[in-house]
Amino acid sequence: MDYTPRILVVDDEKDLREILQFNLSSEGFEIDVAASAEEALSKPLENYHLILLDVMMSGMSGYKMADIVRKEKQLGVPIIFLTAKNAENDLLTGFNVGGDDYIIKPFSIKEVIVRIKAVLKRGKPTSTPSTTLEYEGLKLDINRKSAAIGDEVIKLTRKEFEILALLMKNRGKYISRQEILNRIWSNDVIVTERNVDVNIARLRKKIGDYGSAIQGRAGYGYCFEN
Structure with a gap:
């Protein structure tokens, strides 16, 4: 790939988040993590190339988060669900709310990497997601959380x-x-x-x-x- 994929890992199990972050970073991906769907939804999701999303979490479920990402935020960022469930109805629910793939726990890191690469290849992004919002001379830098009008920084x-x-x-x-x-x-x-x-x-x-x-x-x- 001629770009560095940026991935958001959403899981309420700290150990699993850390394992995924370490191994996926070692594979060359840029990884951010969130301990809940609520925390994930507060992030600039349009800046990610893929979301690795646990289904069963305390608070909001992964399914509900995916539904919000697709319907309310209207984002097409690929979503791969992580879950201990493997019933047909659960799989269908995942795909019905906009999931692109489904990985059953327990899984190997190699499997996760292969699935991620396959989904990213299907998407074939041509450029990195936009990190700025502009309106005439008003500009927001989403990553830096900064605002400016022309060359003047606005303190918000x-x-x-x-x-x-x-x-x-x-x-x-x-x-x-x-x-x-x-x-x-x-x-x-x-x-x-x-x-x-x-x-x-x-x-x-x-x-x-x-x-x-x-x-x-x-x-x-x-x-x-x-």
């Missing part, structure tokens, strides 16, 4: 950056306050829709003239204009 809080990135990724689409809360704030934090309004008000002020690109509509939420 983490929540402000994540809200702006979410809206820019979904330009032209209204996102409700509740959905923004679900996507940006952790499930264990008690917040209200007012928190969204306050953060967007601060965000608009910080990005100056570009603030008008963030449009609010009663009953619909917020949208970053096309």
